[in-house]
Amino acid sequence: MxxxxxxxxxxxxxxxxxxxxxxxxxxxxxxxxxxxxxxxxxxxxxxxxxxxxxxxxxxxxxxxEDSRRNWASLPEAEKAHVEAIEVSLNAFERLKLRSAAALPDLPDPVLDLLWDQEGDEVVLRLGDREVWREPVRYEAVWRFDEVLALLREKYGARLRDLLPTPASEYHLYGDKLWSPGAVQRTREGLRLAWEAAQQTP
Ligand SMILES: [Zn+2]
Known part of the structure; x- marks a missing residue:
């Protein structure tokens, strides 16, 4: 059946x-x-x-979109839930990193960045310097990858690591069992690219 x-x-x-x-x-x-x-x-x-x-x-x-099309038939609690999601999505769209040019210049020869979280925001750090912050997303390995691509565009082969801190893990990994392994492999790829760049004069 x-x-x-x-x-x-x-x-x-x-x-x-x-x-x-x-x-x-x-x-x-x-x-x-x-x-x-x-x-x-x-x-x-x-x-x-x-x-x-x-x-x-x-x-x-x-x-x-389905919810908006059927708005009148939604109970109040669900309308509030949908609106809260929309507010959060709009904030993310407004405040997210869009281009490598928005990142600060960092003179350091080697960049080991941290992917940290403070409240509802992801904070990228280099030591005690704040490099970027934007609203956090849940189960956000896709966002980790997007931001990493912009970091590589800005800092090139000087970028050696983007290490998630324990405070960021709940939102970054969510319930997806494959998430930590995927981030680990991405970081290994970054490290290999950095090492390869050291051998090129
Ligand atoms: Zn039955």
Whole structure:
């Protein structure tokens, strides 16, 4: 059987689902639900012995655009949640590092930078000097990579490291188990490029 794909702005809260195997019937939230990044799914809570529980329905979460298109039907709490996300996204878009030219000149021959976090802001540091700060994003390895590309554009082969501090790890890595390894590999690549540049006169 294939699971029903529900419409977040539809009648899924009251719609009855029926298990084709055991005959259980109930609403989405009465089933065995599990939440993922972009959807919630519902397995049959009925008696299935050692057999796999049938997946009855999948509820994809709306994007910000979906929510705006269906604004009138959103409960107040969800409107507040969507608005908070939009405010945070707008602040990020306004304040984020966009170009290498916005970075300060640093005369140091070797740059071992820190990716630190203070409150809701990522702070790039060189020793006790602050190089850049911008609003933090969650699960932000993609942003780490973007900023690193701009740092390399500005500082070239003098950039030897961009080391995440413990204070930054929760937001940088999030729930993604692969995140620390990905950042580690990126840093190793940076170090190799730095070493290669030392051997070139
Ligand atoms: Zn069942």
């Amino acid at each position: 294939t699971a029903i794909i529900l419409d977040y702005f539809g009648d899924w809260k009251t719609r009855l689902l029926t298990c084709p195997t055991c005959g259980w019937t109930g609403t989405f939230r009465e089933g065995l639900t599990e939440i993922y990044d972009s959807l919630e799914d519902c397995e049959c809570p009925g008696e299935h012995g050692s057999l796999a529980r049938p997946m009855l329905a999948i509820l994809p979460f709306p994007t910000l």
